[in-house]
Amino acid sequence: MEPRPPNRPPTAPPAVSQSDSQSRLDATAWEQILSARLERPVQVRFGRARTQPVQSVSRPEGVSVRLHEFFAQAPPEIADALAAWLRAGRRARNACRRLDAWIDERLAALPPPRPRAPQIEPAGRVHDLTGLAAPLWTAEFADDFFMRPQPHLTWGRRTRSRARRSLHLGSFTPDQDVVRVHSVLDHESVPAWFVTFLLFHEILHAAVDPRGHGPRFRKRERAYADYDRAVSWQRTHFGRLLRRARSL
Ligand SMILES: [Zn+2]
Numbered sequence: 506m507e508p509r510p511p512n513r514p515p516t517a518p519p520a521v522s523q524s525d526s527q528s529r530l531d532a533t534a535w536e537q538i539l540s541a542r543l544e545r546p547v548q549v550r551f552g553r554a555r556t557q558p559v560q561s562v563s564r565p566e567g568v569s570v571r572l573h574e575f576f577a578q579a580p581p582e583i584a585d586a587l588a589a590w591l592r593a594g595r596r597a598r599n600a601c602r603r604l605d606a607w608i609d610e611r612l613a614a615l616p617p618p619r620p621r622a623p624q625i626e627p628a629g630r631v632h633d634l635t636g637l638a639a640p641l642w643t644a645e646f647a648d649d650f651f652m653r654p655q656p657h658l659t660w661g662r663r664t665r666s667r668a669r670r671s672l673h674l675g676s677f678t679p680d681q682d683v684v685r686v687h688s689v690l691d692h693e694s695v696p697a698w699f700v701t702f703l704l705f706h707e708i709l710h711a712a713v714d715p716r717g718h719g720p721r722f723r724k725r726e727r728a729y730a731d732y733d734r735a736v737s738w739q740r741t742h743f744g745r746l747l748r749r750a751r752s753l
Pocket of ligand 1: 706710718
């Protein structure tokens with residue numbers, strides 16, 4: 506190794522602007538700040554959840570905190586407020602207020618979320634929604650979808666349901682114009698006519714009442730040929746469907 510020439514000037518500090526070095530708090534920096542304030546190990550991860558920009562779970566071994574990415578730009582007083590909130594919860598009134606106001610401001614400054622294109626998969630393992638719906642379009646909904654497109658039909662994703670007592674066998678999402686049928690019904694033990702009834706029910710939401718079961722909705726639903734046996738089939742088999750949805 507060569508000795509350094511004595512007259513060489515000291516190395517310049519890395520070219521990071523003042524504001525950058527002050528305002529970027531990465532996950533590790535947050536962990537150091539929060540662990541020191543809480544006097545417990547804190548694990549920090551960044552995410553993009555807008556509905557809950559701060560989530561924390563306290564465990565015996567420490568606290569895990571998930572922060573929206575915009576916390577990387579948090580000023581020191583927000584770091585203080587977050588630490589106070591994690592320590593005392595809602596009892597830290599001023600800290601909460603400051604934190605809420607700052608979060609609202611940052612959320613408002615985010616670009617609008619890109620709507621996720623819904624996954625449309627009408628062909629199931631057992632039942633094909635497109636085929637089942639074909640007679641509905643001509644018989645039941647012949648006058649409903651003249652001026653506007655028919656809603657998309659899809660099976661829901663095969664995810665385990667955690668609900669103990671409730672199970673939504675179908676849904677209609679107006680802003681996506683999508684009818685979803687729960688994947689628990691894509692099974693040999695579920696008669697095709699029952700799946701068709703479910704499609705009918707959800708398409709009826711698209712046709713007359715996207716959010717509820719108003720009088721016009723009820724009237725047409727009761728007039729559907731399979732209404733009575735569908736209601737009774739659902740009543741008889743609901744427990745079994747619920748158990749299967751929980752074990753998907
Ligand atoms: Zn409904």
